[in-house]
Amino acid sequence: MNKGKPTAVSPDEATFARLLKKNAQRFGKGKAALRVKCLGIWQETSWQEYYEKVGLFSLGLLSLGLEAGDTVAIISNNRPSSLYALIGTGVAGGIPVALHQDATGTEICSLLLQFNVKYVIAEDQEQVDKILESGLAPAILKKIIYCNPRGMRSYRDERLQSLEQLYSAGTVHKENDPDRFEQLISRGDSNDIAIICTTSGSSGATRGAMLTHGNIIGMAANLSSGSGMKDSDEFVSFLPLAWFGELMMSVAAALYKGFTVNFPENSETVMADLREIGPHIIFAPPQIWEKIASTVQVRMMESTPFKRFMYNSFMPIGERAATARLAGKPASLLSRALYLLAHVALMRALRDRLGLSRVRAALTGGSALGTDAFRFFHAMGVNLRQVYGLTEISGVAFMHQSGDIKGTTVGLPLPGTEISFSDEGEILLKSAGVFNGYYGDEAATANALKDGWLHTGDAGSLDADGHLTLIDRLENIIRLADGSTLAPQSVESKLKFSPFIGEALLIGADRPYLAALVCLNGKIIGKWAGDNKISYGTYSDLVSKPEVYDFIEKELAKINRELPESSRIKRFTLLYKELDADDDEITRTGKVRRKTVEDRYREVIEALYSGAETLEIDTTIDLQEGRSARIQSRILFRNL
Secondary structure, three states: OEOOOOOOOOHHHOOHHHHHHHHHHHHOOOOEEEEEEEOOEEEEEEHHHHHHHHHHHHHHHHHOOOOOOOEEEEEOOOOHHHHHHHHHHHHOOOEEEEEOOOOOHHHHHHHHHHOOEEEEEEOOHHHHHHHHHOOOOOOOOOEEEEOOOOOOOOOOOOOEEEHHHHHHHHHHHHHHOOOHHHHHHHHOOOOOEEEEEEOOOOOOOOOEEEEEHHHHHHHHHHHHHHHOOOOOOEEEOOOOOOOHHHHHHHHHHHHHHOOEEEEOOOHHHHHHHHHHHOOOEEEEOHHHHHHHHHHHHHHHHHOOHHHHHHHHHHHHHHHHHHHHHHOOOOOOHHHHHHHHHHHHHHHHHHHHHOOOOOOOEEEEOOOOOOHHHHHHHHHHOOOEEEEEOOHHHOOOOEEOEOOEOOOOOOOEEOOOOEEEEOOOOEEEEEOOOOOOEEOOOHHHHHHHEEOOEEEEEEEEEEOOOOOEEEEEEHHHOEEOOOOOEEOHHHHHHHHHOOOOEEEEEEEOOOOOOEEEEEEEOHHHHHHHHHHOOOOOOOHHHHOOOHHHHHHHHHHHHHHHHOOOHHHOEEEEEEOOOOOOHHHOOEOOOOOEOHHHHHHHOHHHHHHHHHOOOEEEEEEEEEOHHHOEEEEEEEEEOEEO
């Protein structure tokens, strides 16, 4: 299936740098390209200044000896300097790779070696320490450029250089060769590698997908057209640049359309800064939307009786209206009138509190968002749309079109996207966004690309209207002992819609029934325990309490009633610790590493199916910075 023609991209839009030059000529110093909050004040960078900073960065790298094809790692929070580094590296002939700033030193070292990194752009002292502790020799890692000089005065490693020193070197280079930056931009080609983007690694080792400028810009053009982006739009960048959706928005789409990218002061001020900016576009993975929904539910539980009454009275009206709309059913005159009342009484204020009052293009991608959370935002009046794609196809392949949104699908193919299915039901894709391969891994590339088709590893199907229904990862589909099959993702999403549940893993392969490992949201369940006068010391102590099991049992029983009989959970237990990316239990993008969790908690799973009522736990877990902690706990097993 191939629907429509892709948006044409002209030669002066062939690379990130050419798009930047075009916007600098178009907007000059009269429009903000970037805006960052520092000490409570929003500081603007114009398109002309953006262009000049990228120029100095690229020339500075050349002054350090960067050669064509050298890999440059960027380890930083969301900051304008990250964008200068990404675009400037490409102009200088290098290949950028963005790494998660919350990765451990061991992870950083492994990835630097995996991608043969020669230069690192590190945000601050914390990131520099991770790199230096890796022990990589100067022959392997040539330079480390740090952006924030705080705490760096006593460091003596000769490879260290400040961002300001890099800019100074770039300034000298520009004075000696004024036309060099322009020449480098003109040499750039749409087939050049724009970035090595790391995959999530939820089902195996993290790999580096090599994507060209043509791959990314072409898909950004399609995404921009399909979602109605404008150059007057505001976008808030609060997710890691290592997540491809963030790269697509804050770099590719922003350069293509010319809208303004805003950077919050820090992770704690995101919601306040989001409300202050009032963005027109938001693109976030399901974990973020689920967290926002959970936050709303928790705040309502803690609010005044009048606010709870308003919420409990009007939110169901919105949900009924959203359910009908997402099913394609026309709204009656009465339901429209009731929703208008709910909008005035609740929804409008709720959207404003969340910073969503001006959102026109609300997008979610990375994995399928659960139907409960999806309906929640539509009930609120947020026109949330699913986007389906993989890093290997530049992040976007299918998307809901405004006015044609189905709650159970991920939309229609973007122009130029072809889809087919293997005999096993695996989704196969073709488009101009398909990557060049995995860095340094020809075998994995050959497995992913066969006869021009990208093998996604996802199972799905098309409905009569051409919408794609995403089922789950093929490897995750559970086959019970009786031969029946189940995609766990849909059930797990319903479980996680409860504000008390942080993660849930459905178990049942070759077993007689479905069971669940449930990981609670420590902060919220702790608040509940305090309100109910339940004393506890640690998280593992709290989740061993019979009262907590009683409460969660009621939550799961309520969810079970909404599920078909074949999908209902028969037995569950609560994990004695929260899943942690530092323990390899979830990825840096928040996806559960299913195999790792099943292997690590094998004893617990066996007890789930043995009929045991309790299991004594005495284990040691590794913490950050080489520390460890002993956990002694008793976990219970409950039938549903």
